[in-house]
Amino acid sequence: MKSLEVNLGDHSYPIYIEKDGNSLSSFLCPHIKGQRVVVISNTTVLPIFKSQIALALTDFDVSYYEMADGEANKTLETYHDIMTFLLEQGAARDVTLIALGGGVVGDICGFVAATFMRGVNFIQVPTTLLSQVDSSVGGKTAVNHPLGKNMIGAFYQPQAVFISMNSLKTLPKREFAAGMAEVIKYGILADRDLFEYLENNIAAIQQMDDDVMAYIIHRCCEIKAEIVAEDEKEQGRRALLNLGHTFGHAIEAEQGYGNWLHGEAVAAGMVQACQLARLRGWINESDVSRVITLLNAFDLPTSGPDSMSCDDYIKHMKKDKKVKASTIRFILPKQLGQAILVSDVTESELQTIL
Numbered sequence: 236m237k238s239l240e241v242n243l244g245d246h247s248y249p250i251y252i253e254k255d256g257n258s259l260s261s262f263l264c265p266h267i268k269g270q271r272v273v274v275i276s277n278t279t280v281l282p283i284f285k286s287q288i289a290l291a292l293t294d295f296d297v298s299y300y301e302m303a304d305g306e307a308n309k310t311l312e313t314y315h316d317i318m319t320f321l322l323e324q325g326a327a328r329d330v331t332l333i334a335l336g337g338g339v340v341g342d343i344c345g346f347v348a349a350t351f352m353r354g355v356n357f358i359q360v361p362t363t364l365l366s367q368v369d370s371s372v373g374g375k376t377a378v379n380h381p382l383g384k385n386m387i388g389a390f391y392q393p394q395a396v397f398i399s400m401n402s403l404k405t406l407p408k409r410e411f412a413a414g415m416a417e418v419i420k421y422g423i424l425a426d427r428d429l430f431e432y433l434e435n436n437i438a439a440i441q442q443m444d445d446d447v448m449a450y451i452i453h454r455c456c457e458i459k460a461e462i463v464a465e466d467e468k469e470q471g472r473r474a475l476l477n478l479g480h481t482f483g484h485a486i487e488a489e490q491g492y493g494n495w496l497h498g499e500a501v502a503a504g505m506v507q508a509c510q511l512a513r514l515r516g517w518i519n520e521s522d523v524s525r526v527i528t529l530l531n532a533f534d535l536p537t538s539g540p541d542s543m544s545c546d547d548y549i550k551h552m553k554k555d556k557k558v559k560a561s562t563i564r565f566i567l568p569k570q571l572g573q574a575i576l577v578s579d580v581t582e583s584e585l586q587t588i589l
């Protein structure tokens with residue numbers, strides 16, 4: 236068992252990382268405040284882990300909410316259904332919500348927790364690689380709007396994050412790859428050594444070698460925890476975690492939520508960001524090729540959908556949350572391992588790379 240802390244003063248919390256999930260009960264229970272627990276999960280994940288979570292929660296009064304699977308259900312309608320379920324179950328301010336699943340479940344459960352009776356306790360138990368390295372940490376909670384990704388949400392931190400690497404064993408290959416896109420993102424934006432470690436350990440990652448995955452998950456959580464501790468509400472540096480997302484969110488919204496997985500859209504978006512940086516002479520052709528080669532190793536897309544025009548991207552990117560004074564802002568790599576926020580990308584530059 237490894238653990239690290241997200242240092243946020245009076246709302247600091249631990250991230251536990253374990254290989255087999257055996258300590259679920261001993262690490263989870265101290266973070267549950269009352270007797271009532273509602274586990275929010277989905278129709279794919281709950282059947283796999285219900286007996287394990289039920290065993291860990293034998294001392295509590297537990298109910299389960301199973302949402303439909305998929306990004307297309309990260310909506311206000313599902314949010315409303317969960318609220319109705321909580322009220323019908325008689326949940327009160329002393330309830331603890333547990334998000335058991337990937338980023339979709341985590342984001343929606345977090346938003347419910349932030350707003351049910353103006354805020355209740357919640358714990359993240361992420362079961363996908365993407366949610367273990369990214370979405371369960373940092374307190375961004377949200378649902379999608381047809382006009383834009385994560386448009387309705389709140390910053391609301393969990394009480395704890397419990398990662399069992401064992402859960403990756405049942406994860407479909409395509410979902411594992413989508414998680415690798417966010418892993419590669421950390422290498423590009425913050426840690427050249429991590430990027431090189433990924434390049435040097437492709438086979439071990441593909442085989443989900445325990446030690447290699449433990450290192451990767453821990454390092455990604457460490458980078459995210461450090462950035463979030465410095466800038467919880469994205470007033471500055473946290474925006475760097477959005478590398479690839481300005482383009483990626485446009486792809487997800489334009490293609491219809493769930494058709495491109497979030498990680499796949501981010502992969503294509505990171506290549507587009509690298510190409511913009513290359514155009515400006517910041518990173519060289521060989522760095523762009525290294526990013527593409529690494530993404531290719533996990534069968535991730537390295538360009539956007541052929542059907543999308545530059546205008547299609549711009550239409551969505553104009554609604555991006557980083558827009559300031561009507562200007563679309565992008566995260567671009569200065570070099571491998573360092574990224575910056577830029578506000579002066581021209582339409583002509585976009586036309587060139589898209």
Ligand SMILES: NC(=O)c1ccc[n+]([C@@H]2O[C@H](COP(=O)([O-])OP(=O)(O)OC[C@H]3O[C@@H](n4cnc5c(N)ncnc54)[C@H](O)[C@@H]3O)[C@@H](O)[C@H]2O)c1
Binds near residue numbers: 277283371
């Ligand atoms: N809040 C944040 O900071 C943040 C960060 C990154 C991504 N996100 C959001 O996260 C979402 C993507 O998350 P995701 O990639 O985890 O997708 P997801 O939640 O849709 O999970 C992917 C698929 O894997 C299934 N699954 C989950 N765990 C499993 C397991 N152990 N075994 C078998 N199947 C399993 C799910 O049912 C689903 O079908 C997007 O909505 C994205 O916007 C949020």
Ligand SMILES: O=C(O)C(=O)C[C@@H](O)[C@H](O)[C@H](O)COP(=O)(O)O
Binds near residue numbers: 469473556
């Ligand atoms: O935690 C963050 O900050 C991130 O940007 C992480 C991203 O990987 C994640 O997809 C996030 O949900 C995007 O945030 P948004 O504010 O662009 O919706």
Ligand SMILES: [Zn+2]
Binds near residue numbers: 369417497501
């Ligand atoms: Zn993301």
